[in-house]
Amino acid sequence: MTHFLIRRIFWAIFLFFVATIITYLIFWVIPANPAALAAGKSATPADIARVSHFLHLDEPIWKQYLRFVWNLLGHGSLGRSYVNRQTIDSSIAKDAPVTASLVFGGAVCWLSLSIPVGILSALRPRSIMDRISMIFVLIGISAHPVWIGLILSYVVGYRLGLTPIAGYCNFFTGTAGAQCEGPVQWAYHLILPWITFMILFAALYVRLIRANVMETMSEDYVRTARAKGASERRVMIQHVLRNSMLPVVTILGMDLGLALGGAIFTESIFNLPGLGHELINAYNTADLPMITGIVVFATVAVIVFNFIVDVTYGFLDPRIRPS
Amino acid sequence: MPALEVKDLNTSFRTDDGIVQAVSGVSFSLDEGHTLGVVGESGSGKSVTFLTVMGLVDPRQAQVSGSVQLHGEQMLGASRARLQQIRGATIGMIFQDPMTSLNPVKTIGWQLEEAVLIHQDVTRKDARRQAIEILKEVEIPRADQRVDDYPHQFSGGMRQRVMIAMALINGPEILIADEPTTALDVTTQAQILRLMKRLQDQHKMAIVMITHDLGVVAELADDVLVMYGGKVVEEAKVDDLFAKPEMPYTWGLLGSLPRLNSAGERLDQIPGQPPSLLNPPSGCAFHPRCEYVMSRCRTEMPDLRSSAQGADHRFRCFLEDEERTRIWQGKRAALVSEDAA
Numbered sequence: 001m002t003h004f005l006i007r008r009i010f011w012a013i014f015l016f017f018v019a020t021i022i023t024y025l026i027f028w029v030i031p032a033n034p035a036a037l038a039a040g041k042s043a044t045p046a047d048i049a050r051v052s053h054f055l056h057l058d059e060p061i062w063k064q065y066l067r068f069v070w071n072l073l074g075h076g077s078l079g080r081s082y083v084n085r086q087t088i089d090s091s092i093a094k095d096a097p098v099t100a101s102l103v104f105g106g107a108v109c110w111l112s113l114s115i116p117v118g119i120l121s122a123l124r125p126r127s128i129m130d131r132i133s134m135i136f137v138l139i140g141i142s143a144h145p146v147w148i149g150l151i152l153s154y155v156v157g158y159r160l161g162l163t164p165i166a167g168y169c170n171f172f173t174g175t176a177g178a179q180c181e182g183p184v185q186w187a188y189h190l191i192l193p194w195i196t197f198m199i200l201f202a203a204l205y206v207r208l209i210r211a212n213v214m215e216t217m218s219e220d221y222v223r224t225a226r227a228k229g230a231s232e233r234r235v236m237i238q239h240v241l242r243n244s245m246l247p248v249v250t251i252l253g254m255d256l257g258l259a260l261g262g263a264i265f266t267e268s269i270f271n272l273p274g275l276g277h278e279l280i281n282a283y284n285t286a287d288l289p290m291i292t293g294i295v296v297f298a299t300v301a302v303i304v305f306n307f308i309v310d311v312t313y314g315f316l317d318p319r320i321r322p323s
Numbered sequence: 324m325p326a327l328e329v330k331d332l333n334t335s336f337r338t339d340d341g342i343v344q345a346v347s348g349v350s351f352s353l354d355e356g357h358t359l360g361v362v363g364e365s366g367s368g369k370s371v372t373f374l375t376v377m378g379l380v381d382p383r384q385a386q387v388s389g390s391v392q393l394h395g396e397q398m399l400g401a402s403r404a405r406l407q408q409i410r411g412a413t414i415g416m417i418f419q420d421p422m423t424s425l426n427p428v429k430t431i432g433w434q435l436e437e438a439v440l441i442h443q444d445v446t447r448k449d450a451r452r453q454a455i456e457i458l459k460e461v462e463i464p465r466a467d468q469r470v471d472d473y474p475h476q477f478s479g480g481m482r483q484r485v486m487i488a489m490a491l492i493n494g495p496e497i498l499i500a501d502e503p504t505t506a507l508d509v510t511t512q513a514q515i516l517r518l519m520k521r522l523q524d525q526h527k528m529a530i531v532m533i534t535h536d537l538g539v540v541a542e543l544a545d546d547v548l549v550m551y552g553g554k555v556v557e558e559a560k561v562d563d564l565f566a567k568p569e570m571p572y573t574w575g576l577l578g579s580l581p582r583l584n585s586a587g588e589r590l591d592q593i594p595g596q597p598p599s600l601l602n603p604p605s606g607c608a609f610h611p612r613c614e615y616v617m618s619r620c621r622t623e624m625p626d627l628r629s630s631a632q633g634a635d636h637r638f639r640c641f642l643e644d645e646e647r648t649r650i651w652q653g654k655r656a657a658l659v660s661e662d663a664a
Contacts, residue, residue: 220424221425229409318427
């Protein structure tokens with residue numbers, strides 16, 4: 001177990017450096033002038049030069065990178081935004097709960113749809129149910145999140161007036177200056193983004209679960225269970241489900257980790273002030289510290305979720321339980 | 324009354340390429356406490372025959388007809404609930420590959436207890452006691468500790484013992500063993516066969532031993548069915564079969580047995596491949612591979628007929644009796660002289 005943890009930590013450090021160095025390299029390659037953007041439209045070349053010096057943009061890129069690493073390791077800080085001088089930590093702390101609400105709520109939605117549908121299609125392949133779910137899957141895989149989001153927003157939000165069209169409300173009450181707050185408003189405003197997520201991911205998960213359940217049902221030990229006289233219900237619950245959920249856990253962990261790094265399209269459509277939204281803004285203003293900060297957060301999220309997957313896997317499958 | 328009587332059993336599967344006739348017109352009976360050996364190559368229909376008997380073929384794909392009577396009770400067409408009562412209680416079944424036949428995420432204790440709890444109205448504690456008891460009976464060392472282990476913590480031979488324990492835990496009258504030793508190494512095979520023999524004597528149960536190994540049949544069986552292309556091609560008492568096999572396919576099987584002292588020589592083999600059940604050969608299914616094929620064999624399937632030795636030795640072949648006697652004596656002489664050399 002210790003061995004496993006140590007290896008994990010080394011991997012995490014390695015990944016952190018790879019991800020951040022690549023971010024800096026890309027930033028160095030693209031033709032952007034963050035100092036000019038930060039200084040504003042009416043700035044003189046002298047102003048821009050001053051801003052550039054103040055933001056350390058006149059230093060070589062490797063020096064900027066070392067400064068970033070030093071700040072993070074020495075002071076535990078991701079730095080400040082070029083644009084509004086807010087600390088990146090506080091921005092991420094503000095944005096991450098929005099993205100997390102979207103991603104976890106969406107995951108609950110897509111799992112609660114795709115697990116039963118996937119199992120039913122596996123039990124009755126080529127049935128009406130299976131074919132209908134297949135059509136749904138094709139739409140979900142083919143459609144772009146922007147399109148799904150816009151259609152939902154227009155039809156359900158605007159034409160039918162059932163839900164808000166956009167916006168976000170805090171789950172916890174007591175935020176200063178909030179227009180709306182509390183769990184009910186929170187969920188109400190997130191319904192459409194969740195459904196967008198659900199359509200996107202449920203499509204993949206229905207296929208995945210259907211394939212896994214069908215594969216597990218043809219396993220020898222399922223035949224053994226039937227030969228023992230187990231009822232179909234018992235066979236399904238005790239023998240098929242847990243075994244067929246193993247690959248689903250892996251994919252789910254990776255998807256959650258990735259999505260936490262910013263659900264850019266969905267957040268943009270529904271105007272949710274999450275990490276994806278922040279990332280788009282930071283990109284438009286060439287705000288390197290903000291972009292790097294979100295990359296670091298996303299890397300950590302992926303690493304953490306992979307770790308959670310490994311631990312869960314150990315519970316589900318005794319063969320890989322660390323002894 | 325025989326424990327199990329099967330008459331004119333047919334099983335076919337609908338596939339994308341057409342109908343596969345896996346079992347056609349198979350009949351046999353199994354007496355209480357007896358052992359029936361079922362021999363044939365892969366794809367001869369021996370496993371499907373007994374999966375059909377157990378009601379374990381998928382009804383959405385398989386078409387089944389005929390009669391399967393368990394102590395006179397018709398099992399084909401019996402309700403799902405009735406079949407579930409029979410499976411694991413009256414008839415136990417073990418399978419070829421012990422590595423994949425146990426659920427990898429449940430302890431073997433849990434899986435044994437499950438078998439008990441499905442059929443007996445007892446507490447989990449009592450089921451566990453039974454599980455440990457049966458594990459001791461199949462000679463698993465430290466059974467009271469190993470009961471909490473997972474399948475991957477056991478070797479192949481030990482897992483097959485667990486499978487046998489699971490099939491026997493409710494004291495079935497019939498044990499169907501589908502190639503139980505094929506996936507095991509030779510020394511383990513011998514142990515498992517000895518164990519099965521001992522358990523059969525203790526529990527007074529009938530065994531169906533499905534195998535492609537005539538050595539296993541010789542050791543365990545009372546009666547033998549030889550299957551080819553989904554049909555029974557020869558049936559006999561085990562001693563009669565080995566004394567005077569009547570059918571060219573059975574000769575081939577006997578000739579392809581490895582012998583210790585035929586050093587360095589190639590084993591006899593039956594030329595060609597087992598027949599496709601999707602497009603079976605016309606006439607006798609064995610005719611494309613038969614050394615003694617006649618024009619009649621290509622168009623007609625020979626009926627099962629009784630041998631000159633007795634009515635219970637039956638086979639399918641058009642060769643005349645004298646002809647077959649002559650050929651077999653020649654073959655036997657060759658086998659014996661090889662053994663003597």
